[in-house]
Amino acid sequence: xxxxxxxxxxxxxxxxxxxxxxxxxxxxxxxxxxxxxxxxxxxxxxxxxxxxxxxxxxxxxxxxxxxxxxxxxxxxxxxxxxxxxxxxxxxxxxxxxxxxxxxxxxxxxxxxxxxx
Numbered sequence: 001x002x003x004x005x006x007x008x009x010x011x012x013x014x015x016x017x018x019x020x021x022x023x024x025x026x027x028x029x030x031x032x033x034x035x036x037x038x039x040x041x042x043x044x045x046x047x048x049x050x051x052x053x054x055x056x057x058x059x060x061x062x063x064x065x066x067x068x069x070x071x072x073x074x075x076x077x078x079x080x081x082x083x084x085x086x087x088x089x090x091x092x093x094x095x096x097x098x099x100x101x102x103x104x105x106x107x108x109x110x111x112x113x114x115x116x
Contacts, residue, residue, distance in 0.1 A: 046083050
């Protein structure tokens with residue numbers, strides 16, 4: 001499967017909603033072992049909420065080695081690549097933790113966001 005990210009989200013890959021659109025497009029193919037190619041040509045701005053919802057969330061159902069093997073990322077800027085790597089590492093840690101640890105992390109994040 002090939003997906004031109006700019007056609008789906010525009011030049012700015014920033015929001016949770018945009019990330020969820022990517023997730024909905026690629027989740028099933030990856031679960032079935034298909035190769036997915038995300039082409040970021042023309043995408044200029046990246047933010048972690050986009051990658052958290054679009055790619056990091058995949059690690060709840062897709063093993064990291066399968067994601068590494070079957071998800072191909074093309075034409076991404078150096079900055080976008082760094083953000084994506086950090087999100088994947090955080091997601092690996094998050095999804096390998098216990099339910100109790102995840103719930104505690106969620107509560108902490110929720111409380112921190114109320115203070116903003």
